[in-house]
Amino acid sequence: MTITISGPPGSGTTTISKMLSKKLAIKHVYAGEIFRKEAEKRGMSLSDFSKYCEEHPEVDRELDKYQVDILKKGDVILEGRLAGWMAHLNGIPAIKVLLKADRDVRLDRIIKREGGRREDRLREMLDRERSEAKRYRDYYGIDIEDESIYDIVIDTSDKKPEEIVRIILNYLRDEHGGKDPAIL
Template identity: 40%
Template sequence: MRITVSGLPGSGTTSLSRYLAEHHGFTMISAGEVFRECAKEHNMGLAEFGRLAEQDPAYDKMIDARQKEIAEQRDNIIIEGRLSGWMVDKADLRIWLFAPIGCRLERIVFRDQIADVETAKVITLEREHCEAVRYRQYYDIDINDLSIYHIILNSEHWGIGELGAIVDTAIGQLQAVRGKSA
C-alpha cells in the first residue's frame, strides 16, 4: 500500500505520517524533513533556502524525483510532502491535511522555535508563495487544487490519534477490498 500525506506547513502532515508509519509498520519518507536538512546544510532559513530553490530548480527536482523513485520501488510506504499526492502515481490513498493559518502558525512557532507568531507568519506565507510559484513553473501543479485527494481532514479539530483513527479506518477498508478481490 502506498499512502501520501500532504498539506501546507504546520498542518500536521509529518505527525500523521509518523503515526501511520508506526501504527501500520510502513516506511516513511518526508520531503519536508529533507528540505529542512538541505536548508541547514546550506546554513539558511527555510524562506531563504526556498528562494535559492526558486533560482535553481535542481534542489526541488532532486527531492521530488527521489521521493517518487522510492515510492514506486516500495510497498507499505507513507510518502509525506506537499507534492506527494501529485507525484506518486500509484498511490492507494491520498490525504490532504488542512488547518487554518492561525493554528498552523502556532505549531510552526513551536516546531521551528521561531520567536513569535508574526515572524512565523511572514516566513510561512513567503514560503507558501514561493513553493506555489515553483510547483506551477516546474510541474504545472496548482497546489490549491485538492481534487486528487481521497481524504481531506481539518487537523485543527482533531489530534493525531483521532486523525490516525479516521485514516486507519480508510486503510482497513482498502485492505478489506483488496482481500476480497485477491
C-alpha cells in the same frame, strides 16, 4: 501499501505520518527533511531557501525524483508537500491524504515546535508558501490548492492526532473490504 501524506507546514503531516507508520508497521520517509538539510547546509532559512530554489530548479527536481523513486518501491508512507502529486503525476498507485488546517492554528503549531516571534514566523510561513506555490505551478502546472487528486482530505484544525489516524485507518479498512489495514 503506499500512502502519501501531504499538507502545508503546521498541518500535522509529521505527527500523523509517524503515528500511521507505527500503527501499520511500514516505513515512513519525510521528503521535507532533505529540503531542510539542504537549507541548513547552505546556512539559509526555509523561506530563503525556497526563494533560492525559484532560481535553481535542479534542487526541487532532485527531491521530486527521490520521491518518485521511493513511491515506486512501495510499502511506504511518504510525507511531503508534493508527495500526493508525485504519485498522481507518475501514475503510481497510492492512498493520497491531504491534511490542512486554519492558518492561525498552523502558525501556533509552528511556533510551539520551533519557537520565534509570531510576526516573524507568519512572514516566513507565508513567504515559503508563496514560493512553493509558484515553483509547483512553474515546474509542473500544479495548483497546490487543488484537492481533487486526494483520496482523503482532513481539516486537522480541531482534531486530535489519534482522531485523524482513526479516520485514515477507517478509510483504509473500507477500501480493503473491511480488512484490518495493519495486516494487508
